Amino acid sequence: MLENNDSYKRFFALFQQQNHTRLSGFDDFMQRQGVTFNLYKNNQFVEQTFPFDAIPRIIPADEFARLSKGLAQRVAALNAFLNDIYGEQKIIKDGIIPPDFVFGSKAYLPSFHGCAVTKQIRTHISGLDLVKDSATNEWLILEDNLRVPSGASYPLSIRRAYRQLFPQLFEQMSIIPSDHYGDRLSAMYDHVNPGGISVVLSPGRFNSAFYEHSYLARISGARLVTNEDLFVENKMLYLRSFNGKRVRVGVVYRRLDDDFLDPLSFRNDSMIGVPNLMSVYRAGNVALLNAVGNGIADDKGIYYFVPKMIGYYLGEAPLMSNAPTFLPWFESDRRYVIENLHRLVIKDVAEAGGYGVLFGDKLSQQQLSDLAAHINAEPRRFIAQERIEFYDIPTFINGKVEPRKSDLRMYIVHGEDINVWAGGLTRFAREEGNYLVNSSQGGGFKDTWVLGA
Amino acid sequence: MAASLYLSPRMADALLWLGRYQQRLETLGKETLVQFDIVIDRDLHAGRKLFEKLGVGLSYTCATDFLKNACYGEHDASLYWISAQARENAITARDLLSDRLFGSVNGVHAALKHHQADNNLDAYELEQLLDEIEYFWGRLSTRLVKSRAAQFILLGQRIEMIDLKLRLYGEVDTLLEDAKQLNLLGSQLSDDWQVFQPLNYSLAQNMQTLAGVSAQVIRYANH
Numbered sequence: 052m053l054e055n056n057d058s059y060k061r062f063f064a065l066f067q068q069q070n071h072t073r074l075s076g077f078d079d080f081m082q083r084q085g086v087t088f089n090l091y092k093n094n095q096f097v098e099q100t101f102p103f104d105a106i107p108r109i110i111p112a113d114e115f116a117r118l119s120k121g122l123a124q125r126v127a128a129l130n131a132f133l134n135d136i137y138g139e140q141k142i143i144k145d146g147i148i149p150p151d152f153v154f155g156s157k158a159y160l161p162s163f164h165g166c167a168v169t170k171q172i173r174t175h176i177s178g179l180d181l182v183k184d185s186a187t188n189e190w191l192i193l194e195d196n197l198r199v200p201s202g203a204s205y206p207l208s209i210r211r212a213y214r215q216l217f218p219q220l221f222e223q224m225s226i227i228p229s230d231h232y233g234d235r236l237s238a239m240y241d242h243v244n245p246g247g248i249s250v251v252l253s254p255g256r257f258n259s260a261f262y263e264h265s266y267l268a269r270i271s272g273a274r275l276v277t278n279e280d281l282f283v284e285n286k287m288l289y290l291r292s293f294n295g296k297r298v299r300v301g302v303v304y305r306r307l308d309d310d311f312l313d314p315l316s317f318r319n320d321s322m323i324g325v326p327n328l329m330s331v332y333r334a335g336n337v338a339l340l341n342a343v344g345n346g347i348a349d350d351k352g353i354y355y356f357v358p359k360m361i362g363y364y365l366g367e368a369p370l371m372s373n374a375p376t377f378l379p380w381f382e383s384d385r386r387y388v389i390e391n392l393h394r395l396v397i398k399d400v401a402e403a404g405g406y407g408v409l410f411g412d413k414l415s416q417q418q419l420s421d422l423a424a425h426i427n428a429e430p431r432r433f434i435a436q437e438r439i440e441f442y443d444i445p446t447f448i449n450g451k452v453e454p455r456k457s458d459l460r461m462y463i464v465h466g467e468d469i470n471v472w473a474g475g476l477t478r479f480a481r482e483e484g485n486y487l488v489n490s491s492q493g494g495g496f497k498d499t500w501v502l503g504a
Numbered sequence: 505m506a507a508s509l510y511l512s513p514r515m516a517d518a519l520l521w522l523g524r525y526q527q528r529l530e531t532l533g534k535e536t537l538v539q540f541d542i543v544i545d546r547d548l549h550a551g552r553k554l555f556e557k558l559g560v561g562l563s564y565t566c567a568t569d570f571l572k573n574a575c576y577g578e579h580d581a582s583l584y585w586i587s588a589q590a591r592e593n594a595i596t597a598r599d600l601l602s603d604r605l606f607g608s609v610n611g612v613h614a615a616l617k618h619h620q621a622d623n624n625l626d627a628y629e630l631e632q633l634l635d636e637i638e639y640f641w642g643r644l645s646t647r648l649v650k651s652r653a654a655q656f657i658l659l660g661q662r663i664e665m666i667d668l669k670l671r672l673y674g675e676v677d678t679l680l681e682d683a684k685q686l687n688l689l690g691s692q693l694s695d696d697w698q699v700f701q702p703l704n705y706s707l708a709q710n711m712q713t714l715a716g717v718s719a720q721v722i723r724y725a726n727h
Contacts, residue, residue: 273599
């Protein structure tokens with residue numbers, strides 16, 4: 052079903068008055084500015100532009116106000132969960148979350164138990180994936196990304212082009228500016244910084260998200276570095292300076308996974324990590340954004356328990372809901388899942404980026420039977436969700452406006468307060484009826500306009 | 505603490521080479537157009553002589569063929585190759601460059617790539633691209649000029665100017681102003697800068713000194 056509220060009607064009324072030949076300006080802008088993501092095709096390095104659609108997702112003010120409260124609440128609970136899991140583990144002792152779901156997860160890092168972080172903040176930058184249910188008109192949380200959520204740079208970059216190409220839309224639609232995101236990051240760095248400069252640590256120029264790394268470094272006033280620029284001495288992290296001197300680093304917005312951060316603590320074949328970085332981290336001499344070991348909180352199995360966490364840690368009722376989810380690990384859920392496999396969506400908890408997602412109605416009898424066997428053998432490995440009929444939003448396809456499934460990643464910066472960015476990455480599937488919107492599955496992106504009151 | 509004051513050797517190196525490749529692109533682009541005009545009806549070998557000075561043996565049959573080989577030939581002095589190097593360094597140092605500055609470098613490379621695919625680069629198009637290449641220096645904005653990043657780009661530009669004057673024209677006595685600028689930038693970036701005095705030395709000695717300039721300002725210390 053197509054989302055077509057008054058805001059879209061207003062947009063189209065205004066957009067009709069615009070010079071549509073200017074739409075080509077978006078492609079020119081992205082080409083000139085190299086707004087790309089990198090990938091390897093047949094062992095060849097390719098720089099690819101992210102397909103962009105000019106029809107934005109539009110979120111009215113009252114809707115954003117609700118989203119903002121709900122997402123901030125969720126991040127507060129997830130942060131409390133992480134501090135608890137790497138501390139007293141009360142939520143397990145109190146029987147709210149079964150121990151298997153924490154200790155059986157590869158994302159839980161027991162060696163970091165008791166490792167404190169500056170200001171008790173672990174969820175510095177979160178990316179929460181949402182869809183809007185067409186049956187209830189409510190936003191539902193699909194996924195929490197608390198490790199290295201990416202994508203914010205694309206709507207940020209394109210907004211500038213949009214304002215230049217179609218200024219009348221911004222004059223007449225009361226769209227909240229999104230360019231404060233860099234300032235929010237910068238203020239958050241300052242809040243958690245134990246002393247020194249801030250850097251964005253990138254795996255390097257050939258990483259898929261290098262454009263984003265350089266963009267975020269620039270807008271947040273951090274230095275973009277790779278591991279060769281940094282070194283550790285006496286549990287302090289330093290940037291090598293061109294003049295042979297050194298300068299202390301206090302904040303590392305790391306854009307690489309835990310596994311690659313420090314070859315002496317994690318994968319010893321990591322060529323992109325900083326040896327001994329964990330000794331600095333454990334001593335409290337550097338803030339790593341996000342914290343090490345956060346993967347446990349965005350495990351797809353743990354996702355099920357987030358509404359319970361909100362009650363447990365905050366004493367509040369959740370302001371936003373999960374998509375209806377079943378854990379085959381529970382006997383009763385498993386029976387339901389096996390009986391209804393043909394109409395559920397099954398996700399492998401170890402996968403991401405749209406991989407490991409199976410739609411029951413697309414599977415043959417044999418495939419359903421094989422999947423049921425897998426679920427019975429490894430119930431902790433899967434979750435099952437009711438298929439959400441989330442809204443399509445209008446999208447230009449070959450010059451015509453057509454409906455396309457779209458989700459929304461919203462970014463939350465947690466520093467002195469928890470701030471939900473009034474923008475976000477809207478991803479859309481390029482084929483009609485496709486529910487997978489991930490860029491790795493060929494999806495494109497839109498800007499997200501939050502309207503002022 | 506302001507992170508903008510600090511640059512790693514890797515980043516400083518990328519900025520310096522960005523300046524060098526941009527200047528090389530500009531100078532060789534202009535020289536290519538000059539020689540193209542001569543090759544048309546005055547001296548068929550003029551283009552070959554230019555590239556010989558750069559250690560590149562160029563073969564071609566006419567002015568159009570010369571232009572194609574100068575721009576896209578498989579050698580390290582082709583305009584396409586130089587623009588690709590400038591772009592790579594701009595990508596590495598991108599967080600320190602304004603959108604305009606980056607867009608200028610990226611745009612020139614994209615245009616050259618586009619013309620290569622369409623096989624339609626002519627002298628007129630190259631002239632337009634040279635305008636864009638020249639704008640790069642103007643786009644070193646006031647804010648950036650005051651920054652370390654700009655100092656390294658300008659240092660690279662100055663090194664390349666001197667290098668090309670020596671290689672292409674063998675003129676030591678025209679280097680006084682360039683040396684003055686180089687020494688100014690060098691002394692801003694290094695506490696123990698060795699003053700470059702080209703007039704006292706031969707062409708070969710100057711080339712040797714020039715090769716060591718970047719090591720004076722960019723130090724890969726073993727911490």
